Amino acid sequence: MTKGGEILVKGVGEQTLQRLNKLGIYTAIDLLEHYPREYEDRRIITSIDNINIDEKNNIIAVVTSIPYMSKTDKYIKVTFEASDNTGKINITFFGQSYLKNTFKVGESYNFYGKVEKIYKKLYMTSPDYKKVIPGNFEGQIIGIYPSTAKLTQAIIRKFIKIALNENLQSIKDILPQNLIKKHQLYSKQDAILNIHFPMNNEDFFKARNRLVFEELFMLQLTLNMAKENFNHKNEGFSKQIPNNLNEFMDCLPFSLTNAQNRVVNEILEDMQSENAGNRLVQGDVGSGKTVVAGIALFVAVQNGFQGALMAPTEVLATQHYKFFTELFKNFNINVAILTGSTTKKYKNIIMQELLNGDIDVIIGTHALIEEYVEIPQLGLVITDEQHRFGVRQRLTLTQKGTLPDVIVMTATPIPRTLALILYGDMDISIIDELPQGRLAIKTNFVNSGYYERIYAFIKKHIAEGRQCYIICPMVEESEKQSELKNVIEYSRELQSEHFKTERVAYLHGKMRPAEKNDIMSKFSAGEIDILVSTTVVEVGVNVPNATIMLIENAERFGLAQLHQLRGRVGRGNHQSFCILLSDTKSKDTQKRLKIMEQTTDGFVIADTDLQLRGGGDFFGTVQHGLPQMKIANLYTDTSLLKQIQQEVKSIIKDDPNFEKEEYSKVYKQVRQNVLDKNYYNAL
Ligand code: ADP
Numbered sequence: 266m267t268k269g270g271e272i273l274v275k276g277v278g279e280q281t282l283q284r285l286n287k288l289g290i291y292t293a294i295d296l297l298e299h300y301p302r303e304y305e306d307r308r309i310i311t312s313i314d315n316i317n318i319d320e321k322n323n324i325i326a327v328v329t330s331i332p333y334m335s336k337t338d339k340y341i342k343v344t345f346e347a348s349d350n351t352g353k354i355n356i357t358f359f360g361q362s363y364l365k366n367t368f369k370v371g372e373s374y375n376f377y378g379k380v381e382k383i384y385k386k387l388y389m390t391s392p393d394y395k396k397v398i399p400g401n402f403e404g405q406i407i408g409i410y411p412s413t414a415k416l417t418q419a420i421i422r423k424f425i426k427i428a429l430n431e432n433l434q435s436i437k438d439i440l441p442q443n444l445i446k447k448h449q450l451y452s453k454q455d456a457i458l459n460i461h462f463p464m465n466n467e468d469f470f471k472a473r474n475r476l477v478f479e480e481l482f483m484l485q486l487t488l489n490m491a492k493e494n495f496n497h498k499n500e501g502f503s504k505q506i507p508n509n510l511n512e513f514m515d516c517l518p519f520s521l522t523n524a525q526n527r528v529v530n531e532i533l534e535d536m537q538s539e540n541a542g543n544r545l546v547q548g549d550v551g552s553g554k555t556v557v558a559g560i561a562l563f564v565a566v567q568n569g570f571q572g573a574l575m576a577p578t579e580v581l582a583t584q585h586y587k588f589f590t591e592l593f594k595n596f597n598i599n600v601a602i603l604t605g606s607t608t609k610k611y612k613n614i615i616m617q618e619l620l621n622g623d624i625d626v627i628i629g630t631h632a633l634i635e636e637y638v639e640i641p642q643l644g645l646v647i648t649d650e651q652h653r654f655g656v657r658q659r660l661t662l663t664q665k666g667t668l669p670d671v672i673v674m675t676a677t678p679i680p681r682t683l684a685l686i687l688y689g690d691m692d693i694s695i696i697d698e699l700p701q702g703r704l705a706i707k708t709n710f711v712n713s714g715y716y717e718r719i720y721a722f723i724k725k726h727i728a729e730g731r732q733c734y735i736i737c738p739m740v741e742e743s744e745k746q747s748e749l750k751n752v753i754e755y756s757r758e759l760q761s762e763h764f765k766t767e768r769v770a771y772l773h774g775k776m777r778p779a780e781k782n783d784i785m786s787k788f789s790a791g792e793i794d795i796l797v798s799t800t801v802v803e804v805g806v807n808v809p810n811a812t813i814m815l816i817e818n819a820e821r822f823g824l825a826q827l828h829q830l831r832g833r834v835g836r837g838n839h840q841s842f843c844i845l846l847s848d849t850k851s852k853d854t855q856k857r858l859k860i861m862e863q864t865t866d867g868f869v870i871a872d873t874d875l876q877l878r879g880g881g882d883f884f885g886t887v888q889h890g891l892p893q894m895k896i897a898n899l900y901t902d903t904s905l906l907k908q909i910q911q912e913v914k915s916i917i918k919d920d921p922n923f924e925k926e927e928y929s930k931v932y933k934q935v936r937q938n939v940l941d942k943n944y945y946n947a948l
């Protein structure tokens with residue numbers, strides 16, 4: 266179906282249409298905005314003696330044998346030989362018998378396709394081909410589009426060409442002309458034309474720059490307008506340093522690191538100010554963010570306010586609840602917990618006690634932002650593992666308060682420019698130091714040949730009193746993913762075959778919250794030796810006595826996830842170990858796992874991720890609750906991002922009520938974004 270029944274473009278059949286729909290393409294404009302994900306430069310020709318085996322190559326060769334047809338079990342096959350003056354290659358096509366008559370001896374062709382070497386002979390199978398007149402070759406830069414198995418590149422390219430011919434004219438610029446002039450941007454039409462079929466690198470860069478500019482500009486403006494809707498002003502209440510703060514600090518189970526002290530001071534300054542504090546606390550896994558939050562909560566409560574802390578999982582919320590209950594026990598501070606599994610009866614009691622001020626500190630999950638939750642004296646809002654929440658969720662909790670101070674905590678190393686976009690005018694504190702006595706986690710990447718040794722290693726450490734996590738990607742047998750380990754079956758196997766005397770338990774996301782919490786409490790109390798788990802332990806979980814983390818099928822996890830998982834060990838004074846188990850043959854994956862061996866520094870890992878996959882993993886926009894970008898890369902397009910931020914700032918200053926005619930088209934689009942559920946709910 267096309268949306269509203271209009272024709273997509275001429276000649277698209279029903280089947281192709283359905284396949285395009287799957288890619289979210291319904292209109293000709295959608296098609297024009299379906300940008301290539303990468304490009305192949307087919308202007309450069311490789312000579313046959315220089316060919317790269319098992320990769321795609323671009324050659325020009327003369328047909329030197331008459332094509333002959335043969336049959337395999339399944340296909341009709343057409344094969345012929347072609348050569349340039351450096352060597353020979355066999356060209357093969359399947360299932361296209363008519364090609365037998367297409368290629369004539371003596372004609373020159375440009376072939377582009379994957380080359381294999383079998384018994385010293387070169388084969389190129391089902392290449393793209395184009396007839397060329399020798400000496401007159403003009404190669405192209407070819408866009409490779411996001412697609413599905415059934416929709417070939419050639420088909421997408423064909424219909425994009427048609428759409429360019431027929432529909433390009435209907436595309437209008439919505440960016441104000443003064444911006445286009447000032448930044449010397451292509452018109453939108455030129456940009457679209459050149460993003461699909463760039464003649465050279467310069468055209469491509471200009472086209473991309475124009476489209477990225479618009480995308481980021483709209484994002485920035487939308488974020489600003491969204492915040493405007495939330496009436497997010499900077500007013501707040503000044504709090505005082507309580508007299509018993511030192512007494513409280515003396516009761517902490519350890520002395521703070523310098524970095525923690527510095528960040529605590531920065532937060533205390535925010536709290537004393539007349540303006541509402543608005544601070545991002547960034548600290549690598551294990552750097553000790555929780556206690557910093559505890560001190561801030563203490564100060565808020567001593568000033569007669571309530572404090573709220575929101576965590577992304579029940580397991581984590583429960584852990585925090587226990588930690589804070591213990592931390593505040595001598596100071597007459599009432600802590601409560603509210604999650605999705607809190608019973609209705611108990612929920613009602615909590616509502617009541619929040620209203621009448623009996624509860625000082627409320628810990629919870631997303632349940633805290635439900636509409637019916639009222640926290641009348643809320644003076645401090647903390648979000649833990651902020652990257653798991655969207656901008657909107659954060660703001661919603663803030664809104665419940667009496668102009669509260671806001672702290673968000675994250676282990677994700679966010680580049681400053683992006684932090685500025687996401688957190689607006691937030692101040693940033695960094696805990697760049699681990700508590701004393703921590704030994705660097707030793708990480709090893711091994712294959713399944715090592716199982717015996719690994720099990721013996723785990724046994725030895727359990728005998729010494731330590732505990733172990735084993736992470737598997739799957740939950741149940743029903744999710745038959747061939748050789749992937751699954752939690753339940755694997756934990757049975759471990760218990761019955763390898764760890765008969767150790768206490769083995771399992772944990773996964775589909776268990777009831779009460780069960781999960783029960784297992785976590787037992788593990789935390791040292792009543793379980795080996796916890797076989799899915800990634801539910803990924804964020805925040807803190808059991809310092811656990812010193813071994815074995816990650817099965819490590820190839821299945823991205824760098825960010827591996828880093829977070831590994832962060833569950835190395836939290837105490839014992840030497841900790843992380844074993845990455847994988848039989849992967851992929852060079853890229855091996856590279857990724859080796860990086861984990863080399864460093865435990867989140868910033869370095871994030872940086873490498875950025876180089877390896879454009880930050881796709883560490884910085885996936887999904888993680889930050891941002892709408893999916895069509896073309897911009899929030900991490901690499903930072904210099905443009907800065908310029909755009911300036912522009913948006915000055916537009917808002919110049920036109921605070923969003924009413925000037927010259928920006929009317931942008932505003933209209935932004936208002937649509939704000940209303941658009943897909944776009945806005947991602948915020
Ligand atoms: P994260 O920053 O990953 O949230 P946590 O706040 O969970 O880290 O702290 C990790 C572990 O380090 C906890 O066991 C915590 O009690 C401990 N810890 C925090 N600060 C210190 C410190 N200054 N000295 C010693 N241990 C600390």
Ligand code: MG
Nearest residue numbers: 554555649805
């Ligand atoms: Mg934490």
